[in-house]
């Protein structure tokens with residue numbers, strides 16, 4: 001099992017701009033959900049704008065507030081500079097005839113409107129190619145004034161790469177010469193369901209991404225043991241997805257509260273837990289008494 005390998009999971013309560021002072025490896029995949037710059041409109045379509053979710057009660061303290069302070073001053077160009085330095089180099093050759101290669105890539109979550117700015121900024125840093133991705137939700141979080149109007153039920157991301165089509169793992173099996181066995185791979189569609197997390201994942205951040213979705217993206221774009229970086233990790237959801245899929249993880253988060261909660265609640269590392277003889281019945285890792293759900297396989301653990 002891939003999880004038996006000791007995985008690196010290093011996180012820093014610091015700006016990604018300070019990466020030079022950290023022992024960090026280059027990434028096969030960078031996943032980022034950059035601060036949205038939605039400023040004072042963050043709760044604009046959400047019932048929490050009003051006290052008790054009802055506009056008859058007047059505005060709540062969240063009305064006119066941003067989700068977090070960095071919403072206003074995030075520097076996109078610094079972000080792409082970080083990525084150009086910390087993403088692995090291109091392999092010497094690409095995949096044959098339109099096939100994927102071992103090249104790295106980056107996935108940036110964004111709104112529809114942000115795509116154009118991101119594409120321009122990425123191009124200036126050598127990420128000239130991109131694939132838009134759409135994640136489809138079963139319902140819309142935009143509950144206010146929802147009748148008789150079109151409401152958002154999708155999230156988007158752009159997958160950027162430099163020149164060769166990146167590593168895409170799609171279930172293909174390989175023979176002993178490293179050639180893909182006919183009929184074993186599947187296409188990767190440019191849309192997928194946005195599967196929500198259950199109770200086993202703590203809710204820490206206002207714009208937290210689902211670990212299930214992140215796991216799916218990580219499994220498509222990397223192999224077990226590959227390095228994934230999230231430069232703005234918020235709740236630590238990408239780190240958790242890496243732990244659960246056997247990938248190495250490095251991450252930055254400037255907000256101390258999010259950092260502490262990610263460290264203590266989301267990134268529960270089996271090898272750092274207090275020693276205990278209690279084991280998960282499914283995957284066999286040792287777990288301390290306080291853990292009720294196995295962080296690796298999600299199995300409920302009896303005491």
Ligand SMILES: C[S@@+](CC[C@H](N)C(=O)[O-])C[C@H]1O[C@@H](n2cnc3c(N)ncnc32)[C@H](O)[C@@H]1O
Nearest residue numbers: 015016033070205208209232234235237253254
């Ligand atoms: C949109 S949120 C990320 C949410 C995250 N994807 C999740 O699932 O929880 C962006 C995060 O970036 C952090 N941030 C902003 N500027 C940063 C910087 N320069 N370096 C590191 N983190 C930063 C913010 O504090 C915020 O928590």
